[in-house]
Amino acid sequence: MAHGLYLLGDLAQVAGAQLRGDAGYQISAVAPLNTASSADLTFYQDPHLRSLLKASRAGAVVITPQDAEDFVGNCLLTDNPYAAFARIMQHIYPQDTLQPGLHHTAQLARDAQVDPGARIDAYVQIEAGAVIAAGVWLEAGTFIGAGVAVGRGSHLYPGVKIYAGCKLGADCILHAGAVIGADGFGFAEADGRFLKIPQVGRVLIGNDVEIGANSCVDRGALADTVIEDGVKIDNLVQIGHNVQIGAHTVIAGQTGIAGSTRVGRHCRIGGQVGITGHIEITDGCVIAGQSAVTHSLHRPGVYSGVIPAQEVNRWRRIVARLNGLDALFRRVQRIEREAGQDLSTNGEPSDRE
Template sequence: MSALALVQYTLGELAAALQLPFRGDAALVFRAIAPLLTAQEDELSFLQDAKYLPLLSQTHAGALIISSTYVEQYSGPAIWTDNPYASFARAMQLLYPEVAAAPWRSPDARIAADAQVDPSARIEDFVQIGAGAKIHAGVWLESGVVIGPGVEIGANSHLYPGVKILAGSILGEQCIIHSNAVIGADGFGFAQTGVGYEKIPQVGRVILGTGVEIGANTCIDRGALADTIIGAGVKIDNLVQIGHNVEIGADTVIAGQTGIAGSTKIGRRCRIGGQVGFAGHITIADGTMIAGQSAITHDIRQAGVYSGVIPAQEVRRWRRTVAQLNRLDGILRRLRGTTGNTSDSSST
């Protein structure tokens, strides 16, 4: 997205566009969007979390997007909704729309003779497009992007400066790839020998579904034999490492510095915090939430909220520690069951 310019909306127009109720001066024009405490009389702000309720008496915002739960605690102009954060995001999109890139092909771009580039695409300075690549309508490749041979970039996708999409990768429509991400590098595959390692050729691909967004400096490795697959609507933060043959289900979100080892399968609509580490060849159930800095070393077959990491120890000591914790958990469960039974029997 290029530098953003505010599109002016009145309070009434914005509420109508969001299809939400409002109160206040329908003709109020917003100059900007600002945080609750610093917003001025011609600026829009929002409130969702109860911990910010004390700021309602201090804000000078022209209007708020606010939770329906708290709207009666605020007397000023407001748009209210059951999900103010999502409504605020939609308001931001309306007020600060992304400007469509004008079609252009830089004379400094290097495009293979057999590459197919739609005339509506924007190809900026020093972009390289390899043999047999396909660039669909409305794609925007910013300066220094490298598109490898056989790559396909879906319509209206936007690749920021320095992105590398390597051989055979396929991106769906409306993908956003931020600067210096690398999609389709070799997976980490080596066979140990008596004197070193034999490299295992990585012959799979990376496939991204529609509407995937990838953060800056994230790396997604190509599959060894099968493909690495990122489902539609997945959002991945900066500095995430995704190993070969990983599969991530639709609408999962992953925060920064997470590392996912090869052949892990993560379900749909999962939410994964920062710096989570996944062992390889495990499966995570749909809808699972994992707290930041957790170490996931085994399958999670039932959705829930998971957290926990034990500092590194010598491996035999670490295994004893985990075994003792598991035994303690079993003892506590039995004690709770015994206590419950005793209570029941005494009441009859």
């Protein structure tokens, strides 16, 4: 919770913003545009909320110089209001100070290495050969498998499970119920049964990575699953075995990425996206929510492949017509061939379509 009052001039320095208004104005909290009072700071970036901005009673707003014309009060002017507001939030609502210590119910293997500057809460279990760095906070019920390394300053919320051999970098956050290093989904069919393929790779997670509650990152089958620096993963996300996620990519909730797919750096993947295995997504791709990605994306850009919900009878007609497209295409192809023409794309749409 916020404590005390904050001078607007000081908050402008924290945010790296230019102040328009009273530097001595006092702020006690932050709030949304539509509920902010005269003691609150808010921010504006979404043009769909312009009417709320004009009616807002906030004591100050973090805003771009271009949009500030629509607000008559105090403003903190910046080209990136959301990032500036985040810096102010970190200042007003700092993280709890770590209190190192080892709870008496925690179970540590004899050769586990736990830095004295770490905090180990109740019923944490740390297996043989694990290394826990200074400033790490393992909350209640966390399991750290054999040979796991947890980097300096990382915070694992209650019930996180990290299987044997996995590596977690510095300043990472793993929320409750996250599972790192479970077996990948690998089976070989033989005689009507499925034989389990041992998953002998690891999960390697870089620095400053955040993984949401109940998300799963599977260990590699042969090589490692790799999550690079700065990746942010939402709740209920499934990352398959041998997947590689490039640095500073963000992945929203309920997305699933199948095995051996490579996702580039600085990608943005919306919620409920399904990505097939063994493909590559290049740096800088933006994939809209609920899209299905079934082939490699070699050029940066915005991609979407979702058909919105329809009234059921209309949807059935659409599906019936989709099922007839192949036959229709072949008829057109035959007609063009008989007329002495060829389809220039051999039936495949060009990138310009």
